[in-house]
Amino acid sequence: MGLRLPAGIELASFRPRLLDDWRQYNRQRFVQDISAGLTVGVVALPLAMAFAIASGVKPEQGLITAIIAGFLISALGGSSVQIGGPAGAFIVIVYGIVQRYGLGNLLIATVLAGALMFLMGLFKLGVLVRYIPVTIVIGFTNGIAVLIAVSQVKDLLGLKIEHLPADFFSQIRTLAHHLDSFNPIALCIGLGCLAIVILWPKLYALPAVAHSPAQRMLKAVARLPGTIVALGLATASTALFGLSVETIGSRFGGIPQTLPSPQWPAFSWDGIRQLFIPTLTIAMLGAIESLLCARVADSLSDRPRHDPNQELMGQGVANMVVPFFGGIPATGTIARTVTNVRSGATSPVAGMVHALTLLAVVLVAAPLASHVPLSALAGILLYVAWNMGEWHEFVRLRQFSMLYRVLLVGTFVLTVVFDLTVAVEVGLVMACIFFIYRMSTLFRVEAVALPADAPGTVQLITLYGSLFFGAVAKVEAIAQHLRPNTQVLVLDMQRLISMDTTGLDALQQLHRSLQRRGVRLVLCHLNEQPRGLMERSGFAAELGAHNIVPDVRAALATAAA
Template sequence: MMRFRPRLLDSLSGYDRAQFAHDAGAGVTVGVLALPLAMAFAIASGMSPTAGIWTAIVAGLLISLLGGSRVQIGGPTGAFIPIIFGIVADYGVANLLVATLLAGIMLFAMGALRLGGMIRFIPVSVVTGFTNGIAVVIFISQIKDFLGLTIEQLPGDFFGKMGTLFNHLHTIHLPTVAVAVASLVVLVLWNMLARRVKVMARLPGPLAVLIIATAVNIVIGLPVETIGSRFGGIPQAVPDLGLPAFDLTTLGKLIAPALTIAMLGAIESLLSARVADNQIDDRHDPNQELMAQGIANMVAPIFGGFAATGAIARTATNIRSGGRTPVAGIIHALVLLAVVLALAPLAGDIPLATLSAIVVMVSIHMGEWEAFAHLKRFSLAYRTTLVGTFLITVVFDLTLAVEIGMVMASLFFIRRVSDLTRIEPIAIEGDMCGGQPDRILAFRLFGSLFFGAANKLEYLLTEVDRDPHVLILAMDKVISIDTSGLDILRTLRRNMAKRGATLIVCELNPQPRSILVRSGFVDEIGAQNLTDTLPQALARGHKLCAASNEAVEAPAPQLGR
């Protein structure tokens, strides 16, 4: 049954004034950090900065109120940039909001059906590959604003995007480049000095460079594009509520994009929550977290917002700042709301080149680049899966990359498990089988008899150079059997029956025994031919051989006159 219990309810038990002080400080810190990131991610995604801020407010509030983690901070993230940008380019902003709502429904259903734990089955090689791929895609998406290129609309596909950027390099705007580079340098230096100077550490680097660049622009009037010049500023009010109209034909086309948003949101939010667990010695509820993410993505589009998920960087900042309960996340959302209602007019002077520099820095820190340097330490399967997922993410599509990455990882896993499955002959002395070792063959099976390894049993069908009267399979080292393994066992039994031989199975573990009994295979071979130990199987084989000998040696009946 579905269990809906937000972590906030458990966190309030024993909540005191001291913890509130820590949560309040952390909430304010994360709130001011989330402001520039929300605007930068929104603009990079082809949305307005207003949409990014309201996504952070609404989704961030609901994720903290209803989530399954004590410290998770939700909102728009860099990982969504290529996904959102592609949907906006192909279907428009209105349909993006519909796709986000559909993704929210999918996320809630995943949590309600208790599928949160299944996200952990995605291999590290796939996660690292698409994370690094997304980082590269984000970096490429910022070339236009970083260089100030005159491009009306960038294509959504990789080759079209790179071709357009190359063809418009002659439109580079040097003042924009200067502001972007200066912002990047200030951001790097601020982050370096913040590790040594405690006063600087209290102000997040992205917000610091945003304040500095905006102040310089107000004083001297930089000849660069700003939020005001492109978007007309940020409204100092709550946006009009409601979803855009849509038709059923378009709705069908949005299923795949919505699934992409849902899968990426689930992966990133649960990965962020798991990282947070290690930092605060806690354990989140993945199903509750997915339901909260679903609700957040269903409600955010009503405010004009788009896809949101758990943000690793903001969650880590929350933990470092002392946040230990969802109250910190709630305060972070309220801080953003207060900033919008009080300081929105100042946002019009923010240079877009500065926001681009912030996103570039996010993309650089987002990638796990050391994974490429360490590839030679790992197996060919790991290297192929990681690099393949990375390249497909960059060149084609995240969804396709995850799908193919999972297929590659699964195939390599099947091959590995298949290699662990083997068959070894058991030497039988004459006194072990009543002096008839030539008429009894015995083999011990190891591993798992599943569809990827069922062909190993074909050896017993085609390669055995003797024609035994009894074939014994000792299966104490077999941990599992699937229907393909069962089918090859049935084929083996029929083959033995055609030769007039008997198949005996012994030493079964619980799972193999269960499937052989439930499938009726035990009835096919006869319950007397299923034994608990190898000596019992040998004794049964000796008895069968003796009965066969008696039948052969018995004198023919004499006919009466």
């Protein structure tokens, strides 16, 4: 049971999934988790550096995030197999915040966003993320993928641009103005890495039985992640042949061989006030990405389903801690989580091993990263951007309604042209408006013919659907369409499933309008929710118990009395 507040609000209990998995842990599961963690650690190495560089920060900040946040998310989260760390979805957001507010304010916004995510989980708001329409998620995901791809053109072509703007159209203009500094060697390296990453999985289709030493060696090599193979070949070529391309060493001076000491960010009230929107954006995107990723992991794994509230609390703690070491926002990552599941992970231990693997690489092999060409990371990120987008949804648009198309395409365009916050805010407003419109069209007011022996002064109308603020106009029009000789109006509410206070007010106004005309209102077949609302508001007493009857027959008998 969670904590209970004096007002009766129940808080979620802080219980990481690791504690539950530990009860049935054994040596076999430990071996599987070690193997999966090592595999994911190797996959995460180039992605952590690439995401950091694309976000406008140093590569070691991506590694620090993957190590510290990745460990905490696995240890404290609500999923058995989710892997956390820097994510592609954050690239555009982090880059924009760094350009506008500076790195120091990014760290503060990340701490505040972590606190907000923790509170969301504590107050059991994790389920609310599922209420965001899939059209909005697809729209902003595809928009972010486009922005990531555009941001990588600079390093892919080796353009000499000191600062790339955060705005989409400014980026396009800046790239076009610097095309004369194009480096063909950088393009060849980037496209070569992209080709390796795309084609490498084809080696998995090799025959199951290897007959020759060469086939056995090829199958063993095929187990390596394509990103590591591409990065290794590009780095070795650059170092051995002295290729004239920009590298991590030439831009950032290499990667430190130690973890940084914790430092306290410079907090100020004025600074916090201007970071409201960045904080909200990081928290919202982190929550959406982590819970979507956890749902994907649930569908691929036979482990118990994730706890969304605990997952948000774990993500919140990680994002509150990692900025003190210079890290950037972290969330659940689909590519690394899927790799973790397919590698046989059984518990959060695999994610913790993944973080320790990255730590070992930093402590031992950090100097080697100086020769990594930035165009190679750009090629890898282009592949990430392509996989991130759900491009087939654009092809399928003609199969769906106009409302679906407007919502998806509108969110996509707003994400590219403006930013994620504007896109989601406008998308949610549009989704609400479309939902209200759709629900209002489902509400019907239908006149029903009475038996031949029924009095001619009685008129029967049936209400269908939900009577809410978006549909009250149809109730308000009832009085205008009554027959001139009508003395009793019977509303059959058997098919009225719900009613809100605005709908109740419309009924009250109808009753008073009928009273002025000398027409009596009788209700029958009241369902539980409308009846309860009428009784609590006093409308049932105003109408009178004799005018609320069980069925149409009783209504006709009441009208004849």
